[in-house]
Amino acid sequence: IADKKNADLRLMMKEFHYADIAEIAEELTKDEATYLIKLLDSEKTSDILAEMDEDLRESILKNLSAKEIAGELEELDTDDAADIVSELPKDIVQEVISEIEDKEHAKDIVDLLRYDEDTAGGLMAKELVKVKENWNVLTCVKEMRAQAENVTRVHSIYVVDDEDKLKGRLSLKDLLTTSTKTHIKDVYISKVDYVTVNEKSEEVAKIMSKYDLEAIPVVDEIGRLVGRITIDDIVDVIREEADKDYQLAAGITQDVEADDSIIELTRARLPWLFLGLIGGIGAFIIMEGFEKILAQGYAILFLFTPLIAAMAGNVGVQSSAIIVQGLANDDLKGSINKRLVKEMLLATLNGIVLAMFLLLFVWLWTKEPQLALAISISLVAVIIVAGLIGTFVPLFLDKRGIDPAIATGPFITTSNDIFGILIYFWIAKLVLGI
Amino acid sequence: IADKKNADLRLMMKEFHYADIAEIAEELTKDEATYLIKLLDSEKTSDILAEMDEDLRESILKNLSAKEIAGELEELDTDDAADIVSELPKDIVQEVISEIEDKEHAKDIVDLLRYDEDTAGGLMAKELVKVKENWNVLTCVKEMRAQAENVTRVHSIYVVDDEDKLKGRLSLKDLLTTSTKTHIKDVYISKVDYVTVNEKSEEVAKIMSKYDLEAIPVVDEIGRLVGRITIDDIVDVIREEADKDYQLAAGITQDVEADDSIIELTRARLPWLFLGLIGGIGAFIIMEGFEKILAQGYAILFLFTPLIAAMAGNVGVQSSAIIVQGLANDDLKGSINKRLVKEMLLATLNGIVLAMFLLLFVWLWTKEPQLALAISISLVAVIIVAGLIGTFVPLFLDKRGIDPAIATGPFITTSNDIFGILIYFWIAKLVLGI
Numbered sequence: 083i084a085d086k087k088n089a090d091l092r093l094m095m096k097e098f099h100y101a102d103i104a105e106i107a108e109e110l111t112k113d114e115a116t117y118l119i120k121l122l123d124s125e126k127t128s129d130i131l132a133e134m135d136e137d138l139r140e141s142i143l144k145n146l147s148a149k150e151i152a153g154e155l156e157e158l159d160t161d162d163a164a165d166i167v168s169e170l171p172k173d174i175v176q177e178v179i180s181e182i183e184d185k186e187h188a189k190d191i192v193d194l195l196r197y198d199e200d201t202a203g204g205l206m207a208k209e210l211v212k213v214k215e216n217w218n219v220l221t222c223v224k225e226m227r228a229q230a231e232n233v234t235r236v237h238s239i240y241v242v243d244d245e246d247k248l249k250g251r252l253s254l255k256d257l258l259t260t261s262t263k264t265h266i267k268d269v270y271i272s273k274v275d276y277v278t279v280n281e282k283s284e285e286v287a288k289i290m291s292k293y294d295l296e297a298i299p300v301v302d303e304i305g306r307l308v309g310r311i312t313i314d315d316i317v318d319v320i321r322e323e324a325d326k327d328y329q330l331a332a333g334i335t336q337d338v339e340a341d342d343s344i345i346e347l348t349r350a351r352l353p354w355l356f357l358g359l360i361g362g363i364g365a366f367i368i369m370e371g372f373e374k375i376l377a378q379g380y381a382i383l384f385l386f387t388p389l390i391a392a393m394a395g396n397v398g399v400q401s402s403a404i405i406v407q408g409l410a411n412d413d414l415k416g417s418i419n420k421r422l423v424k425e426m427l428l429a430t431l432n433g434i435v436l437a438m439f440l441l442l443f444v445w446l447w448t449k450e451p452q453l454a455l456a457i458s459i460s461l462v463a464v465i466i467v468a469g470l471i472g473t474f475v476p477l478f479l480d481k482r483g484i485d486p487a488i489a490t491g492p493f494i495t496t497s498n499d500i501f502g503i504l505i506y507f508w509i510a511k512l513v514l515g516i
Numbered sequence: 517i518a519d520k521k522n523a524d525l526r527l528m529m530k531e532f533h534y535a536d537i538a539e540i541a542e543e544l545t546k547d548e549a550t551y552l553i554k555l556l557d558s559e560k561t562s563d564i565l566a567e568m569d570e571d572l573r574e575s576i577l578k579n580l581s582a583k584e585i586a587g588e589l590e591e592l593d594t595d596d597a598a599d600i601v602s603e604l605p606k607d608i609v610q611e612v613i614s615e616i617e618d619k620e621h622a623k624d625i626v627d628l629l630r631y632d633e634d635t636a637g638g639l640m641a642k643e644l645v646k647v648k649e650n651w652n653v654l655t656c657v658k659e660m661r662a663q664a665e666n667v668t669r670v671h672s673i674y675v676v677d678d679e680d681k682l683k684g685r686l687s688l689k690d691l692l693t694t695s696t697k698t699h700i701k702d703v704y705i706s707k708v709d710y711v712t713v714n715e716k717s718e719e720v721a722k723i724m725s726k727y728d729l730e731a732i733p734v735v736d737e738i739g740r741l742v743g744r745i746t747i748d749d750i751v752d753v754i755r756e757e758a759d760k761d762y763q764l765a766a767g768i769t770q771d772v773e774a775d776d777s778i779i780e781l782t783r784a785r786l787p788w789l790f791l792g793l794i795g796g797i798g799a800f801i802i803m804e805g806f807e808k809i810l811a812q813g814y815a816i817l818f819l820f821t822p823l824i825a826a827m828a829g830n831v832g833v834q835s836s837a838i839i840v841q842g843l844a845n846d847d848l849k850g851s852i853n854k855r856l857v858k859e860m861l862l863a864t865l866n867g868i869v870l871a872m873f874l875l876l877f878v879w880l881w882t883k884e885p886q887l888a889l890a891i892s893i894s895l896v897a898v899i900i901v902a903g904l905i906g907t908f909v910p911l912f913l914d915k916r917g918i919d920p921a922i923a924t925g926p927f928i929t930t931s932n933d934i935f936g937i938l939i940y941f942w943i944a945k946l947v948l949g950i
Contacts, residue, residue, distance in 0.1 A: 294535075329841070332765060338838070366823060381815070384815075388800075390796070392795060436789055495830070
């Protein structure tokens with residue numbers, strides 16, 4: 083389509099939502115996408131840019147002048163604008179900022195740049211509607227109209243005192259239904275949830291979803307209202323958090339996508355595979371230690387090692403996943419000991435059911451009841467230990483302030499492989515009396 | 517605290533948010549929780565009930581009369597009320613509904629009951645603010661005040677024609693800034709995103725988060741406005757979806773939590789463990805087929821089977837996780853063949869790096885270069901095949917309309933264990949010429 087039918091293209095794109103155009107742009111080559119962005123006016127392109135994939139955005143912005151970038155930023159809310167500025171090469175940031183005509187907007191963006199990406203400060207936007215407590219409803223409505231110009235969606239109206247300290251909130255609905263002469267002081271709701279600028283994004287997400295909030299005000303260390311966070315940004319936080327945990331469980335670090343380059347994907351995957359390799363070598367060394375068994379005619383024991391390792395891994399992943407999820411959703415109660423006892427009962431129950439089946443199979447296959455018994459008893463022990471490790475490790479990591487999500491996946495499967503095989507041979511030897 | 521100091525308790529609870537009380541109630545015994553609910557007034561308890569864990573809610577409701585339950589439902593939005601009604605035992609539903617005094621509210625709840633939980637109809641609430649296109653702004657504001665009484669948060673005002681068909685929307689902001697005599701026809705925005713009642717919840721979530729919507733109107737098959745879905749319900753859908761995928765990847769079916777009973781947890785975990793057991797038995801049978809190698813002095817090959825199985829499993833989980841996530845986020849482009857070629861390159865690269873390391877280790881340990889070479893070449897082959905299976909299976913399941921999330925986890929590790937061991941022995945035999 084991009085063979086320069088500008089008028090047609092412009093007309094076509096007018097019909098599309100910016101999120102759709104961003105998706106289309108991602109399908110195009112970089113040059114085509116840049117061309118498309120230059121073609122449309124900045125009111126639309128700014129939203130498209132904010133919506134699109136980081137890598138693509140970066141390469142498009144490279145082809146725009148500082149003035150053009152400033153034009154885009156001018157159209158965006160401060161939070162999205164600050165996100166884009168933080169990705170720009172350091173040497174042009176200064177220039178871009180100075181090209182922004184609306185000095186207030188530029189100042190707000192610069193303010194936001196100093197907050198860490200993963201905190202409330204990094205998520206918030208400067209756009210909000212605030213009123214002073216000693217205004218009356220009429221002044222309030224007038225002021226609000228002016229302020230609302232810059233705010234895409236008014237959620238709550240925040241009430242502040244003369245020092246800009248957050249006092250409470252006011253709903254649009256209340257404002258609609260009170261007389262114009264009433265003082266704000268007398269109608270506002272003093273109970274208002276808020277977060278401070280340094281709160282972790284995950285915490286903000288928990289608070290907002292727990293209390294079903296659609297926007298939350300952000301205050302600085304001394305209680306002054308500095309911004310607000312809206313639920314749509316929180317939806318992104320929740321998604322990213324979930325994606326990260328899912329990838330960690332699968333043994334992938336960093337935030338990679340299927341369409342990233344092979345080098346990026348390797349960097350995210352290889353370290354975990356390497357961990358698995360070390361684990362496998364560990365298992366080999368352990369098995370070599372039991373090699374004498376081979377000579378004694380019990381070679382068959384070695385043929386069950388993949389089964390034992392797989393079961394230890396599976397049980398470990400299951401129990402750690404439940405704990406990691408419980409920690410993430412804040413709904414774990416009771417002590418570590420209680421959890422461990424519960425997991426032990428659960429693992430014993432599951433282990434016995436599975437071991438009965440294995441006993442039957444080995445017995446029928448080999449006609450050696452004692453061997454079947456030895457393998458089955460080992461299996462139960464392995465499952466119990468694997469369950470306990472899977473429960474303990476994430477709880478321990480969490481207590482130490484480490485993200486427990488790394489405990490599910492290669493980390494737990496590898497350690498459980500090793501422990502599993504060790505326990506297996508040790509118990510089998512004991513039962514068989516060799 | 518629950519030793520009957522009613523007045524104190526009531527005062528204390530007044531200070532708390534309902535979400536906090538719900539959390540407190542979950543820590544209490546069932547009797548205490550019921551007692552607490554009976555103590556407080558239904559305006560607050562209804563929200564507490566809506567917020568709390570399903571199991572606890574069920575047992576509390578058992579101790580309430582139909583009239584009391586109806587009182588709670590009366591205070592709730594239709595969507596939350598319908599959720600609670602759908603959990604009640606069938607024989608008392610009729611009675612509870614007939615006890616609801618507000619007949620309109622009761623009708624709305626009954627309407628909502630007929631939609632599937634996982635569709636837009638199951639998520640939506642009947643509460644919304646709608647205006648007719650031929651009203652003027654003044655009538656509109658008057659009508660809205662009345663309607664807004666029942667609506668906790670007004671997001672958009674929906675514009676309908678005389679047949680109740682959705683025509684467009686109006687923002688509160690616009691209403692604030694236009695003259696009172698203007699006709700709605702002339703100011704409303706005709707472009708409005710909507711979903712139909714039968715749309716899947718996941719789809720609704722995708723649409724709302726893609727377009728950053730905070731509420732979306734729901735229309736029936738012929739375009740009549742029947743409800744609206746707000747973003748806070750979508751946040752729950754996203755969380756549940758992520759939790760489900762995470763659990764499936766860890767080999768846990770059904771939506772279980774760490775605090776569920778051992779029986780429930782076993783039911784969710786045992787089937788997947790059983791699958792792993794079958795896989796292990798499969799691996800045993802394959803290895804027995806290669807038993808002749810044992811006699812020929814190559815017993816050492818068997819000591820590497822856990823390593824081979826672990827690597828095959830890890831690679832399979834990694835590649836399937838990336839595909840599953842790409843499918844969930846709708847950002848996979850290009851054909852299956854292209855994906856498979858990419859994964860093959862990636863697996864080859866990772867495989868060679870890992871195999872070099874293994875080669876060195878085995879060589880130094882056994883002083884048998886040919887054996888080391890055989891094992892390393894097998895490892896590369898195993899990793900490539902595991903990567904391809906991990907990529908292909910979720911894409912295949914998705915094409916067939918099956919949730920690809922089941923492909924990550926025990927399903928892929930088990931099949932990769934078997935294929936991995938088979939390929940390993942086969943190639944090792946070939947290279948060693950036995």
